[in-house]
Amino acid sequence: MVRQLDILAAAARRQAGLVSRRQLLAYGITKRQIETRTRRGEWHRVTTGVYDLRAGSESVDRFDHARLRSAWTGLLATDPHGIAAGACALALLGAWGLPTSLRPEVCLPGAMHTPGAAGVTVRRFSKPLELVELHGRRLASPVTALIQAVPEWPRDVVVAVLDSALNRGLIAAVDLERIRTGVRGRRGAAQLHPWWPLVDGRAGSPVETKARLQCLDAGLPPPRLQVPILDATGWPMAFADLGWLRTDGIWVVVEIDGRSIHTRPEALFRDRARQNAIAQAGGYLLLRFTAKDVRERRIANEVAHALRR
Known part of the structure; x- marks a missing residue:
């Protein structure tokens, strides 16, 4: 049991302090043990199927930790099929300049009528997504995630995140046109027109x-x-x-x-x-x-x- 908890704590540290119910059961933790530790306050239930083991985190910056926690909450609440989307995918990919507070958001195959766990947004998509993989988890690709996210943000966040995506090599300059094309017709896309010329990947932060x-x-x-x-x-x-x-x-x-x-x-x-x-x-x-x-x-x-x- 001690070894199981050590392994779970290590997994939690990689996942912003969180694990899924599915992971707990896979490591031999029984339903009764989950309920007992949660009742005692040793573990904290974040949302349906997601637990905070209070194991700390590998992230140092508290704002980075909060963003990663949101991203992992969405993924673990929809374990094993969840696909990190929008700003949450960008947080996991290491983009800078994101809003301090993110709402957990995921895509699910065939999720047209899936409400998702409490506090988790499930995005709908009608055609196959461009995906990448990170530590065995599926994420919307940087281009796809930016198409999903930028129409929802104010100017300073849009430009800062696009600058950082270019600077960190998450996207190339040619991808900006793909993102511009991808946001057309989305709510909020019209406000982006005067902001595209402001993007500059030389910005270091x-x-x-x-x-x-x-x-x-x-x-x-x-x-x-x-x-x-x-x-x-x-x-x-x-x-x-x-x-x-x-x-x-x-x-x-x-x-x-x-x-x-x-x-x-x-x-x-x-x-x-x-x-x-x-x-x-x-x-x-x-x-x-x-x-x-x-x-x-x-x-x-x-x-x-x-x-x-």
């Missing part, structure tokens, strides 16, 4: 995308992304997230520090050396911001002031 969009909203010229910082020999020694060339030949460059990366000790030393190198290079005015600055929409005003100087 969602906060970079949001900062760029805020600057455009403020009427600033479109920035250059990944601006090379050249040393005295003309060799790139760093790349800034965003940059604008002033009329006096000075580059106003912006660096945005993501909290999870740039607060690590080794990153602080690297960032300090990088900032010093940029200051000594000449020809660059460096502005550094944090994710909090993006949330509070401070960046555009400071960039505008630097461009006027």
Whole structure:
């Protein structure tokens, strides 16, 4: 029994802390044992057929954990036939910039009249889906998942997720046209028309995308992304997230520090050396911001002031 629980705990850690009733029974846990542990509060019933073993998770970031938990809830509630769909498929595939809170959603073969477990959305589809497999589970392909999800999101999320999908290699540039074609006729597709030209796979993070969009909203010229910082020999020694060339030949460059990366000790030393190198290079005015600055929409005003100087 101890070995069974250890194996289940390991499986749960791979599944955002969750297991399905089917998995419990397959590992020899009886229905009575499931009921007893749930009644005692050792396990928690998330929805029909899904249990939280309180085994922790391999995910570190709490927002990533919440998204993955939603994705796994849908899959495990429809175990073994569920297919992760929309934003949940994208979360499992590692896309960035997704909404903080996701509703579990799946596709089921022949699911035209299947209501799904409490809190789980079952998507309908009339023709075969393009699928990929991850750890033995079926997911909507990145292109299919984006077609399902983007008409439902606001602009900043749409652009950030598409940027990250390109940057992380989940889709290629040619796939954008497939996604545009695929969303036609769907509710919310009309709002997407002015947003497609804003997508840029060079963006290194969602906060970079949001900062760029805020600057455009403020009427600033479109920035250059990944601006090379050249040393005295003309060799790139760093790349800034965003940059604008002033009329006096000075580059106003912006660096945005993501909290999870740039607060690590080794990153602080690297960032300090990088900032010093940029200051000594000449020809660059460096502005550094944090994710909090993006949330509070401070960046555009400071960039505008630097461009006027």
